Amino acid sequence: MTEATGAARRAAAFQRMRDAHSTEMAEDYVELIGDLIVETGEARLTDLAENLGVTHATAAKVVQRLAREGLVESRPYRSIFLTQAGETMATASRERHRIVLQFLLAMGVSERVAEADSEGIEHHVSAETLEMFERLTRERTPG
Template identity: 35%
Template sequence: MPAAKRKETTAHVHSPAIEDYLEQIHNLIEGKGYARVVDIAKNLGISQASVTNMIQRLDAEGYVVYERYRGVIMTESGKKIGQEIARRHEVLTRLLSGFGLDPKTVHEDVEGMEHHISRQTLDVLTLLMEELEGNPELLKKLKKRLKSSS
């Protein structure tokens, strides 16, 4: 079906794998201006063949438009999901990093949490993160309490 006539997906339930792919594609397009299978595979640490299979699925579901040898373009619904996952990732990373957790722990925890957090909870965490970043004394106090309870 031509890309112009493809129906975009409107479902709101996505697997973590779909979200990971859309996040990667979004980040690549934001950073480089384009997303290619080889770059997605490298970033996710999986084979190009596996990426091609998922990209074809995402194309069929209306999240991306994929043309072999030309790369991946996101549809509006794909962009929306990719942006939302990237936002979740950024908020969670900033919040946890602000408490001085080691980068490996932050990365592993964020990868799990970003797929299972509601919009309402993300809004609460965003508010907390912004308040803590704007109030270094409070953040210092909380970090101290955290260290003393460990």
């Protein structure tokens, strides 16, 4: 393998990682927006910033990006709403989180650690691995 080929492969791997982190942030935001709407009837920038531990300006930038991507609708001084695409993303993210969390709990991981770990794993797990997590959880969980 040449140096150029190795560099190109590494660059492609880093690009995939950057893309994954971008998707991870979008998933966290749309999932939280959906949760806030269910819990409080609305999702506001202030609530997003507080729940995610970011500044109001950071939350506003991300919401603008999500709006450009067609995941949310937002107007100044109004609540933020999920589009159908945003709701689909939030639902899928919640389901992945549930499967990973249940798998970790079935493996004996403490609830506190399983909850924290599932937050990161849910964004980087393949469909194949997720399916295996679900199958193994069913096999290990009585009833």
